[in-house]
Amino acid sequence: MRVTGQRASRLVIIGGSDAGTSAALRAREVDPSVEVTVIVSDSFPNYSICGLPFYLSGEVPDWHGLAYRTAEEITGVGVRLRLEHTAKGSTR
Numbered sequence: 046m047r048v049t050g051q052r053a054s055r056l057v058i059i060g061g062s063d064a065g066t067s068a069a070l071r072a073r074e075v076d077p078s079v080e081v082t083v084i085v086s087d088s089f090p091n092y093s094i095c096g097l098p099f100y101l102s103g104e105v106p107d108w109h110g111l112a113y114r115t116a117e118e119i120t121g122v123g124v125r126l127r128l129e130h131t132a133k134g135s136t137r
């Protein structure tokens with residue numbers, strides 16, 4: 046959502062897996078002044094869901110290794126993360 050005038054632009058993204066994290070990082074890249082908040086119901090963002098079979102098979106011994114990026118890497122570029130938060134409704 047872009048708010049014109051004196052207020053900064055704000056973007057709220059629901060979900061912080063591949064799509065949500067990519068959108069958040071790209072938004073910051075395109076416009077570093079935009080305030081990006083990602084709401085994630087999980088405890089950890091940006092995990093490779095596709096990698097779960099490799100963890101279950103033991104090929105990836107530590108599930109932390111399934112993370113594409115850590116929370117610190119994401120917040121490090123100015124994205125606000127709200128982990129363990131579930132969006133229950135929305136307003137336009």
Ligand SMILES: Cc1cc2nc3c(=O)[nH]c(=O)nc-3n(C[C@H](O)[C@H](O)[C@H](O)COP(=O)(O)OP(=O)(O)OC[C@H]3O[C@@H](n4cnc5c(N)ncnc54)[C@H](O)[C@@H]3O)c2cc1C
Nearest residue numbers: 059060061062063064065084085086087094095130131132
């Ligand atoms: C076992 C497995 C193997 C796969 N292998 C492949 C593969 O090899 N190649 C391939 O292309 N695809 C594969 N996929 C599919 C791929 O994982 C998905 O297409 C991809 O994860 C979709 O990414 P996404 O970010 O759109 O959604 P998701 O990964 O589903 O992430 C959605 C995120 O939003 C959060 N969320 C949802 N609702 C809310 C809410 N109301 N409030 C807050 N947070 C919310 C969830 O907690 C989650 O973090 C596989 C999937 C599985 C399960």
